[in-house]
Structures are given as structure tokens and as C-alpha cells.
Amino acid sequence: MQDLETRARDAGATARPSRPSALRRAGRALTPLVWLGPSLVLITVVVLWPVVEMVRTSFQKISSSGVTLGGNGTTNYTDLFDEDDLIPVVLRTLGWVAGIVITTMVLSLAIGQLLNSRFPGRRIVRWTVIVPWAASVLMTSLIWKWMLDNYSGLVNRVLLDLHLIDEPVNWLAHPWQAMLWMMWVAVFVSLPFASFVILAGLQTIPEDVYEAARVDGAGPLRTYFGITLPLLRPSIMIASIINVINVFNSFPIIWAMTGGGPGHSTDTTTTFMYKLAFYDQNVGESGAMAVVNFVLILAMVLMYLRAARWREEVR
Amino acid sequence: MTRPSKETSPAGAARRRPLRLRTALLTAVGWLVAVGFLLPYLQMALTSLKSEKDLTKSPGGYLPDHWTWSNFVDVWDAAPLWTYLRVSLIVAVAATVVTLACALPAAYYTARYRFRGRGAYLLLVLVTQMFAPTALVIGIYREMVALNLTDTLFALVLVNAAFNLPFCVWILHGYFSSIPKELEEAAFLDGAGRVGALTRVTLPISMPGVVTAVVYTFIAAWNEYIVALTVTASPDRRPLTVAVPSFVTQYQAHWQYLFASSLIAIVPVVILFVFVERYLIGGLTAGSVK
Numbered sequence: 001m002q003d004l005e006t007r008a009r010d011a012g013a014t015a016r017p018s019r020p021s022a023l024r025r026a027g028r029a030l031t032p033l034v035w036l037g038p039s040l041v042l043i044t045v046v047v048l049w050p051v052v053e054m055v056r057t058s059f060q061k062i063s064s065s066g067v068t069l070g071g072n073g074t075t076n077y078t079d080l081f082d083e084d085d086l087i088p089v090v091l092r093t094l095g096w097v098a099g100i101v102i103t104t105m106v107l108s109l110a111i112g113q114l115l116n117s118r119f120p121g122r123r124i125v126r127w128t129v130i131v132p133w134a135a136s137v138l139m140t141s142l143i144w145k146w147m148l149d150n151y152s153g154l155v156n157r158v159l160l161d162l163h164l165i166d167e168p169v170n171w172l173a174h175p176w177q178a179m180l181w182m183m184w185v186a187v188f189v190s191l192p193f194a195s196f197v198i199l200a201g202l203q204t205i206p207e208d209v210y211e212a213a214r215v216d217g218a219g220p221l222r223t224y225f226g227i228t229l230p231l232l233r234p235s236i237m238i239a240s241i242i243n244v245i246n247v248f249n250s251f252p253i254i255w256a257m258t259g260g261g262p263g264h265s266t267d268t269t270t271t272f273m274y275k276l277a278f279y280d281q282n283v284g285e286s287g288a289m290a291v292v293n294f295v296l297i298l299a300m301v302l303m304y305l306r307a308a309r310w311r312e313e314v315r
Numbered sequence: 316m317t318r319p320s321k322e323t324s325p326a327g328a329a330r331r332r333p334l335r336l337r338t339a340l341l342t343a344v345g346w347l348v349a350v351g352f353l354l355p356y357l358q359m360a361l362t363s364l365k366s367e368k369d370l371t372k373s374p375g376g377y378l379p380d381h382w383t384w385s386n387f388v389d390v391w392d393a394a395p396l397w398t399y400l401r402v403s404l405i406v407a408v409a410a411t412v413v414t415l416a417c418a419l420p421a422a423y424y425t426a427r428y429r430f431r432g433r434g435a436y437l438l439l440v441l442v443t444q445m446f447a448p449t450a451l452v453i454g455i456y457r458e459m460v461a462l463n464l465t466d467t468l469f470a471l472v473l474v475n476a477a478f479n480l481p482f483c484v485w486i487l488h489g490y491f492s493s494i495p496k497e498l499e500e501a502a503f504l505d506g507a508g509r510v511g512a513l514t515r516v517t518l519p520i521s522m523p524g525v526v527t528a529v530v531y532t533f534i535a536a537w538n539e540y541i542v543a544l545t546v547t548a549s550p551d552r553r554p555l556t557v558a559v560p561s562f563v564t565q566y567q568a569h570w571q572y573l574f575a576s577s578l579i580a581i582v583p584v585v586i587l588f589v590f591v592e593r594y595l596i597g598g599l600t601a602g603s604v605k
Contacts, residue, residue: 032430032432038417038420039417039484042413042476043439043477043480043481046477047451049454051451051454052454053453054454057454111348114348117341118341119341124349125345128348130592130595134534134585134588135577135585136555136580136581137540142559143355143359146358146574151371151374152371152373153375157375157376200598242444250449251541252541252556255540273453274541277456278545283457286453290452
């Protein structure tokens with residue numbers, strides 16, 4: 001890469017033996033801006049501005065109609081920390097993320113392996129695994145909500161026919177059951193991306209590595225844990241980081257299936273935040289919740305990167 | 316696709332039986348997984364074909380009592396579905412174009428050249444990847460109010476383009492980095508120039524990466540929910556994701572229409588995805604290697 005640049009510079013130098021003029025140097029310094037400019041503008045205006053706006057909002061008093069009434073000090077934060085629901089909501093969010101990401105990664109390692117093995121119809125199986133990725137998460141959540149319906153849902157019908165339950169269960173009315181079912185839906189919609197990243201990772205492992213292991217007499221288990229898993233580390237890391245971010249910010253599943261209810265009993269930080277702003281009309285406090293939410297994501301991702309020794313990977 | 320010829324040697328013959336058993340087992344598990352992934356959507360299709368009366372049965376039946384194919388005709392009258400489809404399509408296509416226009420040059424330049432601020436830029440992209448519209452929805456809403464852009468498609472295009480940009484830069488950066496620079500240098504020395512080398516040499520080889528970026532953005536924008544829910548208000552500016560759930564409210568429960576319109580939204584995208592599945596693996600490989 002350096003080569004190309006030096007060559008370009010050399011070409012410029014031969015064309016004009018004198019020292020590059022200040023204008024030329026300025027031009028060279030600005031070249032990256034031409035290439036990166038559009039993306040920088042987009043990120044600044046649409047991502048960074050809302051971040052600033054959100055932080056500002058968290059320190060402002062805002063009327064229910066959205067008019068800024070002036071500064072509010074840290075009142076929004078003290079109000080937020082006084083909410084009885086806050087601690088359970090945060091703990092539930094952490095459990096939600098951990099449960100979903102771990103389950104997704106374990107299952108996607110298996111599915112990725114399956115999709116990488118040879119068997120008749122593999123192509124079609126790969127296509128079906130993509131479907132929940134292509135489908136809207138909201139619509140997928142709605143069909144699960146319908147399947148879990150108290151009166152007419154498929155889940156109750158199947159369980160009744162198998163005599164596993166005696167009468168229909170109202171799954172989504174009980175906080176614990178609802179939570180587990182929604183976590184399952186989150187795993188279901190997370191699996192396609194994670195499995196395909198794993199599959200892509202598996203395809204970069206050269207066949208002769210396995211050949212060598214076979215020659216050395218390593219069994220399938222040893223081969224998997226000694227060779228496949230370590231070589232998959234970059235893929236596992238990328239899949240799980242993106243999964244953590246997505247799951248933390250997941251909104252449609254809970255919104256469609258329970259709306260966070262009954263009460264706040266199935267809320268995570270995102271649905272709680274949304275309700276504060278658009279139901280309780282408390283935009284300032286919601287801004288504070290958003291800031292807390294973001295700090296949580298940042299902390300989790302940083303902790304994760306540290307644990308996974310991201311720096312070494314990047315280098 | 317065939318196994319190495321080694322398998323047909325005498326030593327391989329002894330192993331053939333367990334190998335066939337393995338294939339049979341894999342096939343069985345594979346098809347089971349396939350059914351598992353399709354089951355909810357199959358249920359969606361069956362529900363969309365049930366009659367209103369059929370839907371209130373308890374416990375619900377596995378198959379429709381009357382296969383009400385007319386649901387797929389009536390749904391177009393039950394709600395302005397064309398309008399919703401048009402909104403979804405405009406937003407998704409425009410967002411994809413904007414994202415690509417911004418991501419391609421940035422990814423290419425950072426992959427090919429070292430310059431001051433390169434590390435900072437890549438870090439910015441990595442950090443931006445951690446922001447999701449959901450976490451920032453309050454800020455986005457306040458910004459759109461300030462810019463007087465609430466209830467416009469432009470706002471949706473901007474948001475979808477910006478939030479999918481980091482993934483695209485990252486995938487394309489990985490892909491461009493994996494292409495040997497010698498290929499390009501040849502074109503460069505032939506007088507093609509940087510842009511010429513990019514469009515004539517690098518871009519065609521990078522198709523898997525580009526396709527992955529396009530499909531990822533298109534699908535994310537097509538399925539985006541929370542920003543559209545928050546920023547749009549009038550019915551003719553609502554995408555399908557926001558409009559479809561209103562078939563089932565406190566006052567009405569047209570599950571058959573809800574799922575008929577869901578299928579109308581899902582099927583074209585699934586077909587699009589299936590077409591590019593081959594590219595997808597290549598695209599994701601580049602992203603995870605770099």
C-alpha cells in the first residue's frame with residue numbers, strides 16, 4: 001500500500017522537480033477528506049448529533065408537548081434512580097443479554113458446523129436458516145405471539161394434544177414464562193447472522209490443518225477444541241459483539257409480545273426508556289435512562305473486548 | 316463437492332459404512348433444523364388463510380377449516396397496503412444507495428492508503444457500530460423536531476443510511492484489504508487513475524463484499540421499526556412494519572390480514588436473500604478475517 005503512494009508521489013516529483021507548493025501539500029492533506037467526507041458527514045449529523053441531543057435532553061426540563069423549559073440539573077437522573085422499577089429492569093436486561101447471547105453462540109456454533117458439512121439438501125437448509133434474518137423481527141415476534149395465544153395458539157394446542165398440559169396456559173401473562181419465550185424468540189432471530197458468520201469462519205480454515213490433525217491421531221473432540229474453536233475466534237468475537245449490541249437494543253420483540261407488561265415486569269432498558277418518553281411524557285428522564293443504557297452497553301462491550309483481547313486480534 | 320479419491324482406496328472402503336451413516340444423520344438433523352426455522356412462517360401462512368370464524372376457535376386448529384384464499388385479495392382493501400409497500404421500498408432503496416455512496420469510497424481509501432487520522436476514522440466507525448437507533452431514539456426524535464423533519468421519508472432514509480454505514484464500511488474495508496494491490500497497480504500504471512482502478516478492477520472482484528453490504532442495508536432498512544414508529548405520524552408515510560400491527564388492536568383482531576400482509580412483506584426479501592446466499596458467505600468471510 002505504501003508502494004502505491006510512494007510511486008504516486010515519485011511520479012509527481014518527476015513531473016515537477018521543485019518542492020511541492022504549499023497548495024499542493026494542502027491538497028494532499030485534504031485528499032482523505034474527499035474520500036471519507038460523505039461518511040463523516042452522515043455519521044456526524046445522524047449519529048453523533050442525536051448522542052449530544054440525548055445527553056443534553058437528560059439535563060433538561062421538557063414539557064409533555066416537547067417544549068424545552070430550561071435546565072433541570074441532575075433532577076432527571078435522581079428521578080430515574082428513584083424509580084422502583086429501575087433496578088429490576090437493569091438486572092433483567094443483563095440477564096436477557098447474557099442468556100440470549102450465550103444460547104445463540106452455542107447453537108450457532110452447531111448450526112454453522114452443520115451448514116458446513118456435506119449432505120443432500122444442504123443448500124435448501126442454508127436458505128431456511130436465512131429466513132428469520134430476512135423477515136422483519138417485528139413480524140416474527142407477532143407470529144410467535146399468535147402461536148403462544150391463550151385461546152387459539154399452536155403451542156397450547158400441541159401441548160394439549162401431547163397431554164403435557166391439562167388446560168391452555170396464558171404464556172405471555174406470566175412474567176417469567178413470557179420472558180423465557182421472548183428470549184427464545186430473540187435467539188431465533190439472532191441465529192441466522194451468527195450461524196452465517198461462523199459458517200464463513202469455518203470456510204477459511206484450510207483442509208490440510210485437519211489432515212495434519214488426523215495424521216497426528218487427534219480424535220474429533222480434540223480436533224474441534226484444539227483446532228476449530230481457536231481458529232474460529234475472530235468469527236465468534238464478531239458474531240457475539242454484534243449480537244450483544246443487537247440484543248441489548250432489541251425493542252420490537254418485547255414491544256410486540258408483552259409491551260413490557262404486565263406493569264413493568266417484562267421491560268428491558270429500551271422499552272422502559274420508550275415508555276418513559278412516549279407514554280409518561282417524561283422526555284428528560286427518558287434521556288437520562290438512554291444515557292444509562294448507553295453506558296451499560298459501552299461497559300459490556302469494553303469488558304468483552306478486554307476479555308477477548310481484541311487488540312492482539314486487530315494487530 | 317466429491318470427497319477426495321482417498322475414500323475409495325481399500326482403507327476408505329472400511330470407513331464407508333460409518334461415513335454413510337454420518338451423512339444420513341447429518342441429513343436428518345439438517346432437515347429438522349430447516350423445519351424448525353420454517354415452522355413459524357408456515358404457521359404464518361396457515362393463519363393468513365383462515366377465516367375470521369376459524370381464528371376464534373379454541374383450541375386453534377392446525378389447518379384452516381376453510382382455506383380462505385380471498386384473504387390475500389381482501390387485505391389490499393382492508394388497508395392501503397400499496398402505500399405502505401411503496402414507503403418501505405422508497406426508504407430501503409434510498410437508504411441503501413446513500414449508505415453505499417458513503418461507505419465505498421471510505422472503505423476503499425482506508426484499505427489502500429495510510430494517512431494521518433486513518434486509525435481515528437476506523438475507531439469512529441467501530442464506536443458508531445455500537446450505537447443503535449433504539450438507544451438513541453430520543454435524541455433522533457429531538458433532532459428531527461429541531462430540523463423540522465418529523466413525519467418525512469427523508470428522516471427515515473437518513474437514519475437508516477447512517478446506522479448501517481459502519482457495518483458496510485467494515486465489511487468493504489475487509490474485502491478491499493484482502494485484494495492484492497498488485498492487481499490494481501497494473502491498472503493504475505496503465506493510466507486508469509485511482510477511480511478507474513477502483514471501478515474497473517477492484518469493484519468487480521469485490522462483488523461478494525458489495526452484495527453483502529447492499530443486502531444487509533436493504534434488509535435492515537426494510538425491517539426497521541422503532542424510528543419509523545416514533546418519527547412518522549401520517550398513514551401515507553408509514554412503512555409496512557409500523558402499519559401491519561394495526562390490524563390487531565383493542566378494537567379489531569384481523570390476524571389473517573396481519574399475517575397476509577406480513578407474508579407480502581417477507582416473501583420478496585427472502586427470495587432476494589436466497590439469490591445472494593452464495594455471495595453472503597464470501598462477504599462475511601472477508602469481514603471476519605480482517
